[in-house]
Amino acid sequence: MSYVKPKFRHPKLPTNSLGYSVADYDGAISTLCAGCGHDSISAAIRNACFKSAIPPHRIAKLSGIGCSSKMPTYFLGRSHGFNSVHGRMPSVATGASLANRELTYIGVSGDGDTASIGMGQFVHLIRRNVNMTYIVANNGCYGLTKGQDSATADLGSVAKGGAVNPFDGIDLASLALLQGASFVARSFSGDKEQLEPLIRAAMAHKGFAFIDVVSPCVTFNNHAGSTKSYAETRAHVDAMQLDFIPMREEIRTQYEAGTSQTVTLHDGSVIHLQKASSDYATDDRAAAMQAIQKAEAEDKILTGLLHLDPNSQDLNQLLNLANKPLNELDKDELCPGSRVLDSINQGLR
Amino acid sequence: MKKIKGVNDFVVKFANVNGTGSASANHLFAKTIFRMGIPVSPRNIFPSNIQGLPTWYEVRVSKNGYLGRRGGVDLMVCVNPQSMEKDVASVDPGGYFLYDSTKPLPTHLKRDDITYIGIPLTQMCMQEFEVPRLQQLLKNVVYVGALAALLNMDLSMVKDLLADQFKGKEKLISSNVQALEIGYQYALENYKCPLAIRLENGNADAPHIAESEHILMNGNTAAALGAIYGGATVAAWYPITPSTSVVDAFSKYAERLRIDPGTGKRNYAIVQAEDELAAIGMVVGANWNGARAFTATSGPGLSLMSEFLGLAYFAEVPVVLINVQRSGPSTGMPTRSQQSDVLAAAYASHGDTKQVLLFPATPRECFDMTVEAFDLSERLQTPVILMSDLDLGMNDWMSPPLEWDDKYEMDRGKVLDAQGLDEAEKWGRYLDVDGDGICFRTLPGTHPDKGAYFTRGSSKNEMAVYSESGEDYVQNVDRLLRKFDTAKTYVPTPKTHPPIEVKKPKTKLKIGTLFFGTSASPSYEAVEILAEEGIPIDTMRIRAFPFHNDLDDFIHDHDLVFVIEQNRDGQMRQLIMNECQIAPDKLTSVLNYSGTPITARAIAGKIRETLNTHSADVVALRPETA
Ligand SMILES: Cc1ncc(C[n+]2csc(CCOP(=O)(O)OP(=O)(O)O)c2C)c(N)n1
Ligand code: SF4
Numbered sequence: 023m024s025y026v027k028p029k030f031r032h033p034k035l036p037t038n039s040l041g042y043s044v045a046d047y048d049g050a051i052s053t054l055c056a057g058c059g060h061d062s063i064s065a066a067i068r069n070a071c072f073k074s075a076i077p078p079h080r081i082a083k084l085s086g087i088g089c090s091s092k093m094p095t096y097f098l099g100r101s102h103g104f105n106s107v108h109g110r111m112p113s114v115a116t117g118a119s120l121a122n123r124e125l126t127y128i129g130v131s132g133d134g135d136t137a138s139i140g141m142g143q144f145v146h147l148i149r150r151n152v153n154m155t156y157i158v159a160n161n162g163c164y165g166l167t168k169g170q171d172s173a174t175a176d177l178g179s180v181a182k183g184g185a186v187n188p189f190d191g192i193d194l195a196s197l198a199l200l201q202g203a204s205f206v207a208r209s210f211s212g213d214k215e216q217l218e219p220l221i222r223a224a225m226a227h228k229g230f231a232f233i234d235v236v237s238p239c240v241t242f243n244n245h246a247g248s249t250k251s252y253a254e255t256r257a258h259v260d261a262m263q264l265d266f267i268p269m270r271e272e273i274r275t276q277y278e279a280g281t282s283q284t285v286t287l288h289d290g291s292v293i294h295l296q297k298a299s300s301d302y303a304t305d306d307r308a309a310a311m312q313a314i315q316k317a318e319a320e321d322k323i324l325t326g327l328l329h330l331d332p333n334s335q336d337l338n339q340l341l342n343l344a345n346k347p348l349n350e351l352d353k354d355e356l357c358p359g360s361r362v363l364d365s366i367n368q369g370l371r
Numbered sequence: 372m373k374k375i376k377g378v379n380d381f382v383v384k385f386a387n388v389n390g391t392g393s394a395s396a397n398h399l400f401a402k403t404i405f406r407m408g409i410p411v412s413p414r415n416i417f418p419s420n421i422q423g424l425p426t427w428y429e430v431r432v433s434k435n436g437y438l439g440r441r442g443g444v445d446l447m448v449c450v451n452p453q454s455m456e457k458d459v460a461s462v463d464p465g466g467y468f469l470y471d472s473t474k475p476l477p478t479h480l481k482r483d484d485i486t487y488i489g490i491p492l493t494q495m496c497m498q499e500f501e502v503p504r505l506q507q508l509l510k511n512v513v514y515v516g517a518l519a520a521l522l523n524m525d526l527s528m529v530k531d532l533l534a535d536q537f538k539g540k541e542k543l544i545s546s547n548v549q550a551l552e553i554g555y556q557y558a559l560e561n562y563k564c565p566l567a568i569r570l571e572n573g574n575a576d577a578p579h580i581a582e583s584e585h586i587l588m589n590g591n592t593a594a595a596l597g598a599i600y601g602g603a604t605v606a607a608w609y610p611i612t613p614s615t616s617v618v619d620a621f622s623k624y625a626e627r628l629r630i631d632p633g634t635g636k637r638n639y640a641i642v643q644a645e646d647e648l649a650a651i652g653m654v655v656g657a658n659w660n661g662a663r664a665f666t667a668t669s670g671p672g673l674s675l676m677s678e679f680l681g682l683a684y685f686a687e688v689p690v691v692l693i694n695v696q697r698s699g700p701s702t703g704m705p706t707r708s709q710q711s712d713v714l715a716a717a718y719a720s721h722g723d724t725k726q727v728l729l730f731p732a733t734p735r736e737c738f739d740m741t742v743e744a745f746d747l748s749e750r751l752q753t754p755v756i757l758m759s760d761l762d763l764g765m766n767d768w769m770s771p772p773l774e775w776d777d778k779y780e781m782d783r784g785k786v787l788d789a790q791g792l793d794e795a796e797k798w799g800r801y802l803d804v805d806g807d808g809i810c811f812r813t814l815p816g817t818h819p820d821k822g823a824y825f826t827r828g829s830s831k832n833e834m835a836v837y838s839e840s841g842e843d844y845v846q847n848v849d850r851l852l853r854k855f856d857t858a859k860t861y862v863p864t865p866k867t868h869p870p871i872e873v874k875k876p877k878t879k880l881k882i883g884t885l886f887f888g889t890s891a892s893p894s895y896e897a898v899e900i901l902a903e904e905g906i907p908i909d910t911m912r913i914r915a916f917p918f919h920n921d922l923d924d925f926i927h928d929h930d931l932v933f934v935i936e937q938n939r940d941g942q943m944r945q946l947i948m949n950e951c952q953i954a955p956d957k958l959t960s961v962l963n964y965s966g967t968p969i970t971a972r973a974i975a976g977k978i979r980e981t982l983n984t985h986s987a988d989v990v991a992l993r994p995e996t997a
């Protein structure tokens with residue numbers, strides 16, 4: 023096969039600033055169940071990368087195991103992907119990010135993958151503030167192994183077989199906040215207006231950006247009685263609207279005074295938040311915690327950008343790593359040579 | 372009583388209490404002998420405890436250059452009342468027992484076939500020093516001083532070493548020297564010095580260490596230096612004895628040798644992971660992304676890493692794992708040595724897996740093989756496990772100096788860059804274009820339109836597309852087997868030595884021995900003991916798995932082959948039987964799994980005993996000499 027130029031593009035398809043069309047961010051055809059929330063998340067990721075004009079090959083997609091973790095096959099076909107082992111994508115992503123600090127890393131996981139088997143790695147990923155976007159497609163169950171309750175299933179949620187969940191669910195967004203995550207958001211797979219700008223903001227953030235996305239499993243957890251069904255989520259969601267304005271782009275929309283908040287990211291990008299019922303400054307971790315709890319008490323699911331730490335330092339900075347990606351260092355930069363070894367020998371005599 | 376005699380040929384054992392500062396004094400003793408140019412091999416035998424339990428330090432002095440354990444004790448230095456009874460009993464008849472005579476020796480500990488040397492260590496220190504901490508610590512230095520007189524050590528060398536050790540802390544040097552002197556004087560005044568076992572300068576021409584200019588270092592430090600020189604940029608680990616000091620040493624050298632001169636930033640990353648699952652996960656991620664990354668672990672850590680080892684094998688991601696073996700299973704005896712992870716490592720993980728193993732026997736090999744492990748893992752796109760052990764990793768060994776060829780180039784294996792991708796006629800991640808089972812890989816971020824693929828632990832076709840077709844699966848795992856076969860041509864070859872001439876052999880049998888790692892030294896020694904007795908034995912030291920074809924030939928060329936190793940189940944023997952289709956009765960195990968390294972005497976004894984049962988073929992053998 024000789025060198026082929028990038029695929030022929032339909033002249034009418036709009037392109038981003040790099041000249042890529044949205045189709046250049048497509049992946050393989052999804053094999054998930056029709057209507058699965060995860061497919062909407064895939065689409066949102068694709069659109070976010072397209073709109074933010076990130077070269078597809080400069081993105082690496084990582085996942086664990088589960089229906090959700092299959093998602094990376096279905097977007098960004100020109101990016102390298104790694105479908106690793108159940109619950110342990112965080113460590114693989116950490117290693118990848120240490121090896122090359124210049125790529126954009128997107129991790130996709132499930133509630134089983136993150137809140138159960140991968141809980142240990144998840145909290146440590148937060149603790150290390152690895153520079154990546156980490157999305158949990160949260161359906162309250164194990165889709166791939168046929169619908170068992172997951173650890174995020176809400177207390178009292180009724181499983182398809184009729185069993186009532188007797189345990190308190192783990193709220194991953196609260197956990198991430200408590201553990202000091204520098205970017206915490208929650209969203210709903212059915213709300214692409216909110217999800218897309220959130221993903222764009224997450225990718226622009228320097229450090230660990232967590233998005234918990236309620237993503238209904240149509241096959242095992244979308245019935246009456248389930249708290250993670252489409253209907254139930256729609257009925258209780260309390261969504262902030264937000265715009266993401268990348269650096270160098272002008273803010274055009276006029277926002278009504280007092281109803282909104284502007285958050286500036288380290289690279290100069292801006293997030294414009296239209297508050298829903300609660301009103302607090304997103305850099306205030308404790309206020310974010312309170313807002314989540316208040317919404318919960320009112321039987322609402324607060325979605326949007328919950329917290330952002332503008333002073334975030336990512337793992338590469340915390341470890342004082344060289345500016346050049348470690349995987350590009352050559353022999354001369356790595357190997358001290360024979361003279362040094364001779365002096366080491368001398369010290370051992 | 373016939374006293375044991377010997378110049379530069381004896382075993383001294385120290386019985387101490389953990390956490391009382393004996394380690395540095397004992398090291399001082401061994402290092403002085405090393406500096407005198409006499410072959411010496413010191414070994415720590417320590418408990419899994421920070422303070423208070425008995426600990427031993429065994430120093431073998433061998434004019435022949437034998438560095439393995441011989442067995443037996445000629446001089447016991449006992450400063451631990453807890454273990455005294457056992458320590459007295461362990462001295463060979465005719466040997467010596469040095470003890471703290473501040474309190475009289477209990478009468479039931481008196482033997483009439485050994486010589487007692489009492490030095491009032493506690494009393495001397497109480498008189499001489501005021502600070503309680505020093506009174507305690509310097510007892511150890513006082514006995515080193517006494518030993519200097521008793522064994523004819525070079526006192527000025529001991530002082531030089533002390534000065535090195537406490538450079539910049541002049542006060543400490545003077546109190547240490549004072550302790551040394553009073554011990555020395557006391558021994559001179561009260562005992563006939565030197566004893567019949569003693570040291571004399573120089574023996575560097577000993578047969579087994581003939582190349583002089585040896586260094587004294589432990590295998591873990593050597594492996595860490597191998598990682599520095601091999602270009603490792605990411606180390607991820609979780610603390611566990613006895614592998615912890617690999618990363619400690621890597622960190623120490625990296626801080627010195629891997630700082631970017633322009634920015635002062637680090638050309639390496641070390642992450643103390645939350646567990647071994649994460650440690651190896653990070654190594655997999657970093658290697659997948661084109662950095663040389665490694666981890667070090669032991670025992671339970673290897674078990675935890677086994678899921679990822681399966682993924683890395685099947686998804687073909689390079690991994691370097693330094694496994695410093697200890698006594699298992701589970702926590703077993705975490706501070707005792709064994710070679711008992713052979714099978715767990717060779718077949719690590721679920722499904723059909725085979726892992727590449729390297730077996731170093733000296734610190735020099737720990738260094739060389741670690742560098743080689745990085746090259747091999749990238750060349751073969753698979754995990755490579757360095758199979759060290761506690762004895763090699765944590766004890767100081769005399770070793771040929773580390774050497775480096777400045778012309779060395781890292782072998783990054785078959786990786787296509789952007790230009791390579793443009794020039795390639797057809798590229799598929801799992802297309803075996805060369806027929807050696809090794810395919811071309813690409814790294815994330817390389818090319819705008821080409822070379823992207825999905826790495827997964829699930830089955831796939833040659834183009835890296837998810838596939839549950841049985842044919843695709845079989846084709847893939849068969850190729851992996853082909854790749855493992857290719858590995859034979861890359862891994863270090865086994866070592867043989869010309870057989871020792873035996874004038875009038877007492878056996879018609881062709882006898883061979885197989886061994887690896889720390890079983891090598893005492894095995895060579897045992898073979899020489901038996902050669903003296905008229906039994907010629909050939910040797911082969913295994914250095915890697917997959918096994919080289921020479922191993923098959925060696926086994927087929929001998930009537931009887933002993934496999935010498937340090938585990939209960941004869942794991943290397945099983946691996947050989949499994950991989951080389953060898954009849955079980957061809958291979959006889961010589962085993963030790965007590966946690967203390969195998970001795971030459973034990974090996975010789977077991978071989979002798981086995982041959983005696985083959986009496987038709989063997990003329991009467993001499994019994995074991997004590
Ligand atoms: C070590 C291990 N244990 C169990 C499994 C089986 N397994 C596959 S996916 C899965 C649960 C996935 O649930 P979740 O992460 O919520 O993803 P979903 O399918 O719901 O999107 C389990 C238990 C596995 N692959 N590996
Ligand atoms: S089982 Fe559930 S989670 Fe899995 S693909 Fe189907 S709908 Fe989605």
Ligand SMILES: [Mg+2]
Nearest residue numbers: 132133161163
């Ligand atoms: Mg789920």
